Amino acid sequence: xxxxxxxxxxxxxxxxxxxxxxxxxxxxxxxxxxxxxxxxxxxxxxxxxxxxxxxxxxxxxxxxxxxxxxxxxxxxxxxxxxxxxxxxxxxxxxxxxxxxxxxxxxxxxxxxxxxxxxxxxxxxxxxxxxxxxxxxxxxxxxxxxxxxxxxxxxxxxxxxxxxxxxxxxxxxxxxxxxxxxxxxxxxxxxxxxxxxxxxxxxxxxxxxxxxxxxxxxxxxxxxxxxxxxxxxxxxxxxxxxxxxxxxxxxxxxxxxxxxxxxxxxxxxxxxxxxxxxxxxxxxxxxxxxxxxxxxxxxxxxxxxxxxxxxxxxxxxxxxxxxxxxxx
Amino acid sequence: xxxxxxxxxxxxxxxxxxxxxxxxxxxxxxxxxxxxxxxxxxxxxxxxxxxxxxxxxxxxxxxxxxxxxxxxxxxxxxxxxxxxxxxxxxxxxxxxxxxxxxxxxxxxxxxxxxxxxxxxxxxxxxxxxxxxxxxxxxxxxxxxxxxxxxxxxxxxxxxxxxxxxxxxxxxxxxxxxxxxxxxxxxxxxxxxxxxxxxxxxxxxxxxxxxxxxxxxxxxxxxxxxxxxxxxxxxxxxxxxxxxxxxxxxxxxxxxxxxxxxxxxxxxxxxxxxxxxxxxxxxxxxxxxxxxxxxxxxxxxxxxxxxxxxxxxxxxxxxxxxxxxxxx
Numbered sequence: 001x002x003x004x005x006x007x008x009x010x011x012x013x014x015x016x017x018x019x020x021x022x023x024x025x026x027x028x029x030x031x032x033x034x035x036x037x038x039x040x041x042x043x044x045x046x047x048x049x050x051x052x053x054x055x056x057x058x059x060x061x062x063x064x065x066x067x068x069x070x071x072x073x074x075x076x077x078x079x080x081x082x083x084x085x086x087x088x089x090x091x092x093x094x095x096x097x098x099x100x101x102x103x104x105x106x107x108x109x110x111x112x113x114x115x116x117x118x119x120x121x122x123x124x125x126x127x128x129x130x131x132x133x134x135x136x137x138x139x140x141x142x143x144x145x146x147x148x149x150x151x152x153x154x155x156x157x158x159x160x161x162x163x164x165x166x167x168x169x170x171x172x173x174x175x176x177x178x179x180x181x182x183x184x185x186x187x188x189x190x191x192x193x194x195x196x197x198x199x200x201x202x203x204x205x206x207x208x209x210x211x212x213x214x215x216x217x218x219x220x221x222x223x224x225x226x227x228x229x230x231x232x233x234x235x236x237x238x239x240x241x242x243x244x245x246x247x248x249x250x251x252x253x254x255x256x257x258x259x260x261x262x263x264x265x266x267x268x269x270x271x272x273x274x275x276x277x278x279x280x281x282x283x284x285x286x287x288x289x290x291x292x293x294x295x296x297x298x299x300x301x302x303x304x305x306x307x308x309x310x311x312x313x314x315x316x317x318x319x320x321x322x323x324x325x326x327x
Numbered sequence: 328x329x330x331x332x333x334x335x336x337x338x339x340x341x342x343x344x345x346x347x348x349x350x351x352x353x354x355x356x357x358x359x360x361x362x363x364x365x366x367x368x369x370x371x372x373x374x375x376x377x378x379x380x381x382x383x384x385x386x387x388x389x390x391x392x393x394x395x396x397x398x399x400x401x402x403x404x405x406x407x408x409x410x411x412x413x414x415x416x417x418x419x420x421x422x423x424x425x426x427x428x429x430x431x432x433x434x435x436x437x438x439x440x441x442x443x444x445x446x447x448x449x450x451x452x453x454x455x456x457x458x459x460x461x462x463x464x465x466x467x468x469x470x471x472x473x474x475x476x477x478x479x480x481x482x483x484x485x486x487x488x489x490x491x492x493x494x495x496x497x498x499x500x501x502x503x504x505x506x507x508x509x510x511x512x513x514x515x516x517x518x519x520x521x522x523x524x525x526x527x528x529x530x531x532x533x534x535x536x537x538x539x540x541x542x543x544x545x546x547x548x549x550x551x552x553x554x555x556x557x558x559x560x561x562x563x564x565x566x567x568x569x570x571x572x573x574x575x576x577x578x579x580x581x582x583x584x585x586x587x588x589x590x591x592x593x594x595x596x597x598x599x600x601x602x603x604x605x606x607x608x609x610x611x612x613x614x615x616x617x618x619x620x621x622x623x624x625x626x627x628x629x630x631x632x633x634x635x636x637x638x639x640x641x642x643x644x645x646x647x648x649x650x651x652x653x654x
Contacts, residue, residue, distance in 0.1 A: 036363065038385075057611045058365075277648065284384045284613040284644035317611035321604065327649060 016163055016256065018205035021170040021198065024071040028168060031070055031103050035059050035172070037179055042282050047298045048306040052183070054176040057287045057317030061127070064172050064195055064315050065096035065159075071168030072157045073100045081106050083153035088112075088145045091120070091244060092316055093159035098129035109154050111144040113137075119320060160194030161250025170198025176311050177206045184308040187294035189315050190214035190223045190264060191245035193253025199313060200260035213303065214257065214264040215294040217242045217272060223249055223257070224264040241269055241325045244290035244316065265303050267296040273325045275299050279314070289325060291315040343490055343583065345532035348497040348525065351398040355495060358397055358430050362386050362499070364506055369609045374625045375633040379510070380606075381503040384614045384644030388454070391499050391522055391642050392423035392486075398495030399484045400427045408433050410480035415439075415468045418447070418571060419643055420486035425456035436481050438471040440464075446647060487521030488577025497525025503638050504533045511635040514621035516642050517541035517550045517591060518572035520580030526640060527587035540630065541584065541591040542621040544569045544599060550576055550584070551591040568596055568652045571617035571643065592630050594623040600652045602626050606641070616652060618642040 038053045056064040073085060084107035087097050094110045101108035108129040112121065113136035125131055134144035149156055158165065172195070173186060186203045190196040196214045203210050216223050220238035226249055234248040249257065257264075267275075276292035278299065279285055291314045297303040298310070365380045383391035400412060411434035414424050421437045428435035435456040439448065440463035452458055461471035476483055485492065499522070500513060513530045517523040523541045530537050543550050547565035553576055561575040576584065584591075594602075603619035605626065606612055618641045624630045625637070 062611060280613050280648060284389060286607055286611040286613060321607060321651070322654060324648070324651075324654075327651075327654065 016167060016201050018202060020163070020167040021174050021202050024067070024164070024167040025171040025174055027074045028067060028070040028171065031060070031100070032066055033059050034175060037176060038283060038285070040283050043278065043295070047310075049298070050309045051295075051298075052176065052180045052309070052311045053283070054172055054311065054313045055285065056172055057285060057291060057314050059316075061092070061096050061099050062316055062318040063092040063096065063288075064169055064313065065092040066099060067171050068160075068162075068165035068168035068194055068198070069093065069096035069157065070100040070103070071171075072162060072164040073097070073104050073106070075164045076155060080155055083155065084108060085157050086111070086145060086148045086152070086154040087157050087159060088141045089159045092318055094120075094129065095123045095127055095318075097157055098124055098127035102128045107152070107154070109148045109152060111141055111148060113141065117320075123318075158250070160192035160247070161252050163252060166194050166198045166201070166252065166256070168198070169195045170202040172313055173199040173202040173311075174206070176313070177203060180309075180311060182309055183207065183210050183311045185211045185213055185305050186311040186313075187213045187215055187297070188313040189242070189245055189290050189293045190216045190257070191220075191290065192247040193223065193249045193257055195313065195315060196261065197253040197256035200256055204260045211263075212261050213294075213297075214261050215297045216245055216264060216266055217293060218266040218268050220246050221266045224266055226254060227258065227261075227264055240272075242272055242288075242290040242293055244288060245293065265297040267293050267300065267302060271296040271300040271302075277326055285314070286317045286319065287314050288316050288319040291317070343494060343528050345529060347490070347494040348501050348529050351394070351491070351494040352498040352501055354401045355394060355397040355498065358387070358427070359393055360386050361502060364503060365610060365612070367610050370605065370622070374637075376625070377636045378622075378625075379503065379507045379636070379638045380610070381499055381638065381640045382612065383499055384612060384618060384641050386643075388419065388423050388426050389643055389645040390419040390423065390615075391496055391640065392419040393426060394498050395487075395489075395492035395495035395521055395525070396420065396423035396484065397427040397430070398498075399489060399491040400424070400431050400433070402491045403482060407482055410482065411435060412484050413438070413472060413475045413479070413481040414484050414486060415472045416486045419645055421447075421456065422450045422454055422645075424484055425451050425454035429455045434479070434481070436475045436479060438468055438475060440468065444647075450645075485577070487519035487574070488579050490579060493521050493525045493528070493579065493583070495525070496522045497529040499640055500526040500529040500638075501533070503640070504530060507636075507638060509636055510534065510537050510638045512538045512540055512632055513638040513640075514540045514542055514624070515640040516569070516572055516617050516620045517543045517584070518547075518617065519574040520550065520576045520584055522640065522642060523588065524580040524583035527583055531587045538590075539588050540621075540624075541588050542624045543572055543591060543593055544620060545593040545595050547573050548593045551593055553581060554585065554588075554591055567599075569599055569617040569620055571615060572620065592624040594620050594627065594629060598623040598627040598629075604653055612641070613644045613646060614641050615643050615646045618644070
């Protein structure tokens, strides 16, 4: 007896709207931080614009990911929820899923390659997830996940190609637009596209004149390529410091991005690191490389938004302090 | 013709009060940030208390120092101000003085040893100060400063042993107490004692039941020694990672601290670094080692404030990102 699964199937066929994002916000608001919007006069001077940084690095579990994970988990029917949730991400999504599952009091299963860094294993275990180790291949991961779902009946929550997750990620831009009026541009990094597509739906509905721009590493420019070629391009072993942006788009995120995003700008490794360092030095904020990619596009002159009001989603702050990219 | 110098001499003889701090606040408010107060549930759990971090690392020029510097500069008569201000600090105070002098449109002269790190020279020059280089000895510094004052008529603004500076530094605690009621303890790091004595005057006047606790490195425990021995102890080449806390107390700061501070706790280098890293990892804030000393006292168990509401002044975030103490 799966309550609501019929409705769910139908709603998957409908386009996501601002209403979904508002509902997600109401659902997750009691659990997440309403993160602050920071400004920095030095960076404004350098970019000759007015920049508004939405600080998701200060979010619970250190990244925007908790928004999508929490929305997915609190959207589950009681019966489905009881069996728990599962995923095979080893990054911020896994930690977020574990944390949100704890809030709902249900189990979380995370399939991880046995050679994952200790720090990631610890983070996920620290939030109370059960880790299922697998060989470090995509095949082994998928098999591991299928095994877990089979054994437990847990719901698989995809890190980005899931409308509940996308709606959750859109709540960051919703808060930004509610707080800061008259933005000319909103920029977000793009990896799998969950954050950018949620952002796109929120911003395009609230403020139809605002440009929505994605930013990704030159070395993982699959989203830009996908838009250009009209099909999802899968990058081959992308080697970028922005480790959160190595994934390719999903079918759902691609279709939303195609519709609402005016441009995807690519940024060199050097400019990503420079932007990251500028945020650390000038704003005194710990951000991960992925979060610095949009500012990298401005500092390098790849995007010229002089005189504009620019919102930037600082996506996260989970970084290995032993290995900083400038040392 | 030095307007107001008679009044000034008289007021130096009077004790500093909350009124001075409120006046300082009104004077500097248009220029400085009202910094946010951050919390962190993980750190609360570790310390078994409720911690409220006043984020002066997010202050203009990256430290609380701008409060005292700005108050000193905007307290000057028009005639005195016109001749400019001078100091021989090479740290946060010099940068703050340069910045505030720029706001008032007057010159700032900073005497610095010729072997100062490039990054410090750049910061001070970047805020528009005129740097006067000297040999790297205390004697040469003092001679250099006397020369500048002689030549220009600039007012010497001491980094901490100055009532205008102390009143300015006290405005951080004033804001903290206005925002967060019912604090059982307020903790601040102590080097020269400007921040701690300003904090002590503000907190003891607003909330007489609140404990005021200073924190300093074991390796630069001169303030604790001074309280114990009843005279100002000058440390000999203190070798601590908390570079902002290597100075000794001044006559003014010592007399205020003696009166209002209940305890000065000392913290090991290891615990300072651990606390700094905890703030970076968990709060995603860049803070300098000095700012982490109070939390170090709690994490190490040197101070047990379980169940208490504890305010902590995170003094600054100016740190060399190339040389982090844990790498």
